[in-house]
Amino acid sequence: MMKDKNGIVKLAVMSDSHGMLRREVVAEIQDCTHILHAGDIVKETDLDELRLYGNIYAVRGNNDLWQEGLRELAGVLRFEIARVKFLMVHDRYDVPRNLEGIQVVIYGHSHRYSEEWIDGRLWLNPGSCGWARFGGDVTIAKMRLSDGKILGVERIDFPG
Numbered sequence: 001m002m003k004d005k006n007g008i009v010k011l012a013v014m015s016d017s018h019g020m021l022r023r024e025v026v027a028e029i030q031d032c033t034h035i036l037h038a039g040d041i042v043k044e045t046d047l048d049e050l051r052l053y054g055n056i057y058a059v060r061g062n063n064d065l066w067q068e069g070l071r072e073l074a075g076v077l078r079f080e081i082a083r084v085k086f087l088m089v090h091d092r093y094d095v096p097r098n099l100e101g102i103q104v105v106i107y108g109h110s111h112r113y114s115e116e117w118i119d120g121r122l123w124l125n126p127g128s129c130g131w132a133r134f135g136g137d138v139t140i141a142k143m144r145l146s147d148g149k150i151l152g153v154e155r156i157d158f159p160g
Contacts (some may be wrong), residue, residue, distance in 0.1 A: 008151060010081040013126040013141040015090070015108025018063065019043040019133030020130035021050070024158050025140060029053055032142065034081055038108035038126065039090030043140060044069035058146070059131035061090040061108065078102070092125070103150065104143075113139045113155055122150060 012029035015038035026049070027084060029035060035054045041047050047070070049057050062075035069087035077088045088106040089095055096106055104122045113136075127139035138158040143150040145159025 001030070004011075006051055007146050009033060011143040011145065012127040013080065013106060013143060015126050016040040016061070016104075016111055016128040016130055016133075017042070018128075018130040019046065021046040022129065022158065024140070025036045025129050026053070026138065028142075028156055033037060036088060036106055038088055038106050039064060039073075040108065040130075041070055042067060052103065057086075059088050059090055082145040084099070084145050084150060092123075111136045113137065113141070115141070115153055116149075120143070122153070124153065 008031045011034045012032040013036045018040055019042035033054045035056050036048050037058040039059045040063045042063050047058060053149035057077060057079055058073055059077050060070060060075055064070035079086050084103050085101050086104045086106060087102045090109040091109040102121060107125050109135045110125060114125040116123045124141055126141040128136060129140045132138050138160050140156050142154045142156060
């Protein structure tokens with residue numbers, strides 16, 4: 001796992017690219033070693049490109065079910081980065097009841113950025129990084145982690 005000189009791991013968190021991997025989003029994630037995509041990727045080639053920039057964690061969205069190479073992605077993914085435990089789904093309604101040990105829940109689908117602390121756990125929806133839909137903004141999130149701790153979350157906005 002790549003850390004910076006201060007022992008910090010940087011993550012890009014995105015969702016709902018819908019086959020539109022924006023160049024400004026790609027430029028913004030260049031300093032991250034891990035990329036989390038909460039589904040509705042739509043184009044497998046976009047996922048292939050994201051793999052060039054960091055370790056990728058991705059789940060299947062409802063629009064990925066018909067896409068060869070994406071329908072096989074997990075619907076629920078549990079993983080750990082820098083000793084921080086994550087659970088990622090596309091739709092918040094698919095989050096399992098048992099979240100024991102999970103520090104961060106990542107989800108997408110609504111196309112609206114949301115960052116909430118509920119029962120000591122971060123619930124993060126990075127919004128849509130593809131098309132601005134439903135009156136929402138074009139956003140991603142960036143996280144900084146170190147040794148089991150969330151050091152910060154930053155919302156990044158792009159022109160719609």
